[in-house]
Amino acid sequence: MKTADIVKVPTYCYQCVCGPDLLKVVVKDGVPVAVEPNFDAAEMHPAAGRVCVKAYGLVQKMYNPNRVKQPMIRQNKKKGLDQDPQWAPVSWEEALDLVAEKLSEIRKKGLVDDVGYPRLAVTLGGAGTPQAYFGTLNALFAVWGPIDFSLGSGQGVKCYHTEHLFGEYWHRAFIVAHDAPYTRLVISFGHNDNAAGGVTGVWRNAEARARGMKWVQVEPHLSVTGATADEWIPIKPKTDPVFLYGMLHTALFELGWEKVADHEFLKWRTNSPYLVGPNGYYLRDPVSRKPLIWDAFGDAVRTYDDRRLRDPALAGEYLVDKAVEIGPDNEVFEHRDVVGKTAFTLLLEHMKKYTPEWAGGICEVNPSTIRRLAREFVENAMVGASVVVDGVKLPLRPVAILLGKTVSNGWGAYQAVWARTVLQMLVGAIEVPGSILGVTIRLNRPMFDRLESVRVGVDGFMAQYLNPTDGEKWEARPKVRNAYKTLSPLVLDSSWSQALGPAHLPWLFMKHPPENWPTPTPPDVWIIYRTNPLISGWNPDLIADCIKNFPFIAAFAYTHDETNWFADVLLPDNTDLEGWQLYRVGGTSYQEQFWNYMGVAIRQPVAKPPYNTMDMTDIATELADRIGLLREYNTAINNGVLGFRLKTPLYDYSLDPERKYRAEEIWDRICRAATMTLSNGRHEYGLDWFKKNGFYLVPYRQINWYLHPVMVAKRLRYELPYQEKVARVGLELGRRLHEHGIRWWDAQLEEYSALPECHDFSKIFEKVSVVFGRKPEEYDFWLVTTRSMQYSWGANVAVPVLADVSSHVMGHRAVMMNEDVGRRMGLRDGDEVWIESAIGRVRGRVLLRQGIRPDTLVALQQFGHWVTPVAKDINLPNMNKLVPLALETTDGTGSGSDLIKVRVERVRR
C-alpha cells in the first residue's frame, strides 16, 4: 500500500483451538514485515476477518535467531537434566536417514513390544492445533500401524475434560458455548472466554455486551473475562459444583419446577418421564425391552416411542403390572406389579438436600446470591419464547452456564457438568437459540458434521459408541500406555480418543506401576511435535526421569527446549509462515466458531525460509519413502486422510502411489479436490488460486448451529437428567477390573452414578499432601492457574514481542496474591517468594492485587523454563512442578485438576 514493492500474502493462524483465523502478511521487498486482518473475509468471518495478538508475533517467530537452524544430532549418549546434549549440526539427509533407520528397526522387530504396547509413540501439543501445521504427517501416521498417542503433555488436565466426554455424550458438544447473538444471561464458572474464546469469542461477546447481555463471573480471582463481566462472585476454588447444586435446588423447590420448567421439553426431549425400577434401571416392556413412560392421558403405561403417547407424566410413581429392568452384563430383573418412579421424581428426591445454605457453607458464597442467580437464570430463560432462524421457528432460551477448565476437570467435574446441563435442561435451554450449544465434535464421527453425528440409537436416545465393558469385548490388555479403552468407556475409540484418555497416567505408571497392570514401557521411538511435556505436564521431574530412559527421541524443534534437551535428533520444520497446508475453516468446527460459511483456507510460505528448515509435508514424504511406506502413504492421501478424497465420480486428482511428490504438488491436488467437493463440481481451484485468494467458502446455514431440529426430526431425547447407562457401564467396568485383580480404580468407579452425589470436593485436594507425608494444615493457600491469550498453545514462548506486549496484562510477570494478605506477610509488589507444595517448591515474584480471594494465588499459564530461549528469562514459576501425578487426584474420566494447596514464604537474602 505504502510503496509499490509491497505484497500481502493470505494465510491462516490456528495457534489456539479458536479458529483458524484468516490474515495477510505484509511482505516488503521479499521480507515479511507486518500482519493484517484479512479484510477480504470481513463479510464472511464471524469476527470480520480479525486475528488475535498471537498472529502478530508470527513474523518474529519466523526470523527468530534463536531457532534451531538446521537438523542436529545428539553427541552425548547420556540423557538427563544434567547432561548437555552436545548438539552437532547435520544435513537433512543424515537426520532423516537416522530417523528412518530407527523406524525401520521397529518394522523389522514388530510394531508392538513384548508387553503389547506400540514401539512408536507420538506426542503432539495442544488440542489438535499441531494438525494445522504438520502437513501430510497424518498420512504417515495413518499407514504406520499401531502408534501410542497417549503419553500426555497436559491433556486431561489443561482441557475441559469432563465436558469433552459428557458434552459429546449428551449433546455432541466437545466444547460448550453460549449462543452469543441471542443469549441474555451468562453465568460463567471460571470460563475465561476473553482469553480462551479466540477472536470470534471476543468479538461475539463484545457485540452481545453492547446489546445488553449480562455476564456473571464466578471464580476465585478476577480474570480478564471477569473484568468485562457485570458481576464477580469470588467462589472458593473447586467448589463450583456445590454452587450449581444449590442453584438447581432453588429452581426445583423454591422457585418451583412446575412453574419454571419447560414441560414440553422435559416430556419429549429428555428421559425425565422414563419410569425407573427399584434397582435403579429403566422399567422396560418385557417383550420389546423398550423403556416405559406413564401416559397421564388415559392413565396407561406405554413405551417411549408408542405413537399413542399423549402426555408423559413427569412426576410421580406408578404401578406397572409387568416390566423388566436390565442391569449390568444384561442381567434381567423381572417384575410384576412393580412401582416405577419417573426419572424426574428421582431427580427431585436426589436434589432435596442440596440447599443454598448447604452450598453457601462450602463455597463461601452467601446463599442469597445463589438463590438470586437461580432466579435470574430461570427468568431469563423466557420459557415459551421462540425465534425464527432460516425460516424455521425454534424455541428461544437465552441463558447459558459456562464452565472453566479447572471446573470441568478432575473430581467434582462430573457433578459440575451434570448440574449445569440439568439446569439448562430444566428450562429447555439446550441446543436452541440463546442457549448452550456444542461447537465441535472430536470423539464422534463424522468429524466435520455435528448434525450428521446424531444417529438414532437405543432407548430413544442418540446412538452412543462407548468403549465396551462387557466380559467379551472389554479390552483387558491395554493396547496403548494410557489404557483409554480399558479405563474410560466414554472417551470412545476415534482418532482423538487416545489423547483424551488419562494421558498423565503413563508417566505415573512407568515409575509407580499399580497392581496387576502391564507396566508402561519406554517406546523404542518417541516423536514429539509442538509440545513440551517437561513444562506442560505435572511433576516434570518424574517425567524427566521417564524420558531419560527412552532409547530414541526425534523432536521437531523450533528452538531448544526442556523436553528436546533429551532428544536424539532435532528436526527443524518450517514454521507457521513457511509451510504449505490446506485446512478447514468455518461451520461450527473448533472452539467458539459459529459461521455462516464453511470451507478451506491455505497456509503458505510468505517468503523464503531464512534457515535450513524443511516443509513438514516433504519431511513426511521423505520418511515414508525411506521406510518403504510411500505407496501406502500416497494411497492414504488419495483416500482422503487429509480431509478430501483425491478421486470421486466428480474428479480424479490421484497421486501415483509409486511416485514421490513435492509438497506443492500434493497440496495443489488437495486444493482442487476441496473446491470441487465444496462446490459440488462447479469450481476447481488449484494452489495458484489459493496463493492469491487465501480461502474458499460456501454458505453454511445458521440453523445448523442448533441440534434441536435434528433431535425433533429423529424423535430423539437427550439422555438427561438420569444417567442410567453411565451407572450400568460403571458397574460393568468395575466387574471387569475386579475380575483382573484391579482395585486401584475403585474410587474412580464411584463416579459412574445415575444421579451424582455432591460434596465438598476441595477436601480431596486439601488432603493430597497426606499422600506425601505432609499435613494439610501446613498449606494455607490455593494455587490455581489462568490462561494467557497471548501465549496459549502458540508454541511461541520464545517470541520476545509477545513477552513485551503481554507484560501489560496482570500476571505475566508475577504470581498474583491478595494485596491485604501480602501486606500482612510483609510483602510488596515484586518481592520474591518461595511457593511450596507437598512435592516441591518454586521461586517467583508476587503481584499484590485486590481482585483475588485472600486464600488464593494465581500462577498464569505455564512458564518456569530453563532451556527455552527468551522464556527462561521471563522468570515466572510453573505450578506444574508443585502438582503431583497421583491417582488420588484423578477422577473417573481420567482427568486431574490444576490446583494444589501451597504455602508461601518470602525469599530471605
Added chain:
Amino acid sequence: MTRWGMVVDLRRCVGCQTCTIACKLDNGTPPNVYWRLVRDVEIGRYPSVKRFFLPLQCMHCADPPCLTVCPTTATRKRGDGIVYIDYSKCIGCGYCILACPYEARWLIKGRKGFFNNLLTEPEKLSPLSDKVGVCTKCDFCVDRIDYGIANGLKPGVDPDATPMCVNSCIAKALVFGDLDDPNSEVSRLIREKNGFRLLTEMGTDPSIYYVW
C-alpha cells in the same frame, strides 16, 4: 473542517493487546516502546473490585503541551488535528516527554531490536530503523490516512485508510473518524454514550474519547 479522532469503548475492550502488537509491528517500534498500549486497571477493595482495560496513546490534543515546549518545532499539528513529529528536526531533548500528561511519547535511545543488537531482516526494514536519539509517538498512521484520502477511501471505514490499531481490534472497541462530522460514527458514539476524555482539566482538548 476535519478533525480526526477516536472513540474507545471500554465496555468492549478485553485488554488483549492486539492493538499494541499490531502497532508495534506496523510501525516497527523497538522493545519497551509503546505508541499505544492497554493498561490493566483494578479499582476498589476485595471483594468489591472492578477491573477494566484502558487503551492509551497520543491523544492528538487540539492544544498539545508537547508542541509548545518543543525547542526545534519538530512537533507539529496538522490542520486535520494530527499531531506528528518531524524526526529530522527532533534532537531528543525529552521536553515533550515531560510535558505530555498522557505519557504517550517515547524516546528511542539506541538501535536495539528484540534480540538485542542483532536486528532481524524485518527489523532492519522498520520505518524507525534509522530513528535513533529522537522522540517518537503515535501519528494516527498518518500515511495510511493520506494514502486513503488520495485514493478516494474513507478513514475509519476503509481499512487501507484507517489506523492499524483500529483495524486490528478484535472487540470493535476502537472507532476512528472525523470528530467535526456530526454524522460520523465517532460523533454518534460520543453523543449517544456520553463520551468523555482524560485529563481535560489540563486544557489539552484531546481527540480520544472514551465511552462505557
